[in-house]
């Protein structure tokens with residue numbers, strides 16, 4: 001078994017009280033049944049508080065949200081459960097966040113979530129697509145079609161080699177990615193073998209991303225800030241200096257997930273849409289990236305609405321996305 005992870009993965013440390021956002025703000029924290037049982041059985045004041053704030057609906061346990069955040073959050077920015085019982089007493093969600101784990105049976109990819117400000121700092125500072133690989137001994141079996149997975153890994157490797165060495169502009173990189181995605185999906189669906197496309201020629205001016213903003217207003221919205229940004233006039237997409245790092249992150253996280261439904265083009269369009277939105281909302285790119293991930297990437301309904309939307313919403317089609325890329 002091989003385990004792959006970006007170099008920054010091991011550098012992550014929660015900055016707790018210094019965090020400008022916090023993972024328990026605005027989100028409902030799901031609690032795994034084992035931890036919920038432990039919390040509900042605790043004696044004393046902590047147990048009484050937990051019994052009053054944990055909800056149990058349709059067999060699932062969760063924390064209520066009070067004043068926009070988890071009720072166990074304290075004024076000093078620390079979690080009361082962690083402060084009184086230690087890190088190991090946290091539920092699985094809080095213990096693992098912002099770490100990602102994609103287990104394909106005979107190999108695993110690890111990463112960090114862009115929605116955490118400290119993880120976002122590490123992700124956006126990274127300038128290589130190389131992953132560190134360690135081996136684990138044991139008998140592990142692939143949980144996917146080996147040939148299709150080899151195709152996906154090799155195609156992603158080809159794009160990452162280009163990404164790490166190219167001097168193309170961010171818009172050219174995104175257009176190349178879109179063209180490559182169209183060719184790869186065609187090959188995946190039985191067409192001719194895909195090559196990394198030639199550098200695209202882009203128009204000097206782009207169309208407005210306003211229809212994209214209007215579409216995002218139809219999705220579930222978590223924070224007042226995102227709602228306000230979507231209502232404000234978008235600036236013409238201005239791709240940030242960190243575009244390469246963003247593309248690297250979105251492709252590392254989503255590309256191989258294609259093995260579950262064979263929709264590679266949808267995921268590539270998702271990456272392009274994410275970069276356009278991050279470059280079009282009127283706040284610094286670092287905050288925009290973190291907010292986009294919190295609002296869209298970590299909301300399964302929103303993520304799948306976008307993946308489906310690539311095929312059933314003209315605003316999200318590859319043709320429309322090309323129109324938003326310019327020199």
Ligand code: SF4
Nearest residue numbers: 014015019022023116
């Ligand atoms: S969002 Fe990240 S840095 Fe902030 S409290 Fe959560 S894990 Fe720590």
